[in-house]
Amino acid sequence: MRTELNYCWDCGHPAETQFAEGRNRKVCSDCGTILYQNPLPTTVAVILNEKDEILLVQRAFAPAKGEWCLPGGFMELGETPEEGIIRELKEETNLDGTVKNLIGVSPSQYGVWGDVVVIGFTVNASNGEMQAGDDAMGVQYFPMDSRPKLAFQTHEKIMHMYMENFHGE
Numbered sequence: 001m002r003t004e005l006n007y008c009w010d011c012g013h014p015a016e017t018q019f020a021e022g023r024n025r026k027v028c029s030d031c032g033t034i035l036y037q038n039p040l041p042t043t044v045a046v047i048l049n050e051k052d053e054i055l056l057v058q059r060a061f062a063p064a065k066g067e068w069c070l071p072g073g074f075m076e077l078g079e080t081p082e083e084g085i086i087r088e089l090k091e092e093t094n095l096d097g098t099v100k101n102l103i104g105v106s107p108s109q110y111g112v113w114g115d116v117v118v119i120g121f122t123v124n125a126s127n128g129e130m131q132a133g134d135d136a137m138g139v140q141y142f143p144m145d146s147r148p149k150l151a152f153q154t155h156e157k158i159m160h161m162y163m164e165n166f167h168g169e
């Protein structure tokens with residue numbers, strides 16, 4: 001598990017679990033540094049074409065290999081969420097895009113990645129040639145009423161927020 005922290009990032013001595021600042025945390029057994037851990041921000045895009053079909057990507061790797069989900073991924077250091085989703089879209093689908101609206105934010109857990117915060121945007125995508133890349137093995141538009149169930153419940157949550165507040169505008 002990515003979130004298992006076994007050694008102090010300051011001095012390299014073993015970390016141990018202690019009650020510190022209101023909850024159980026990893027604390028260095030030698031220098032006492034509290035090894036704070038926080039959720040990872042990740043972004044996803046809701047993209048529809050002119051036929052009201054939704055753009056999904058098929059995952060090439062675990063977790064949920066072979067299942068479909070919204071385009072997106074983890075933010076990199078130094079980029080904004082908007083820059084992150086446009087970069088991920090390009091990497092996974094080869095499409096360029098521009099961010100329209102913030103749909104909402106949904107905390108979740110992603111298997112080995114632990115706690116994440118998913119930030120959903122509506123995005124306008126270019127009409128360029130789609131090509132699955134990076135951690136995607138397929139990319140395709142699906143009719144809304146016959147799309148596959150999304151690999152992650154939190155993506156379904158973002159879709160639900162989108163349908164409630166943005167679809168058809």
Ligand SMILES: [Zn+2]
Nearest residue numbers: 008011028031
């Ligand atoms: Zn230490």
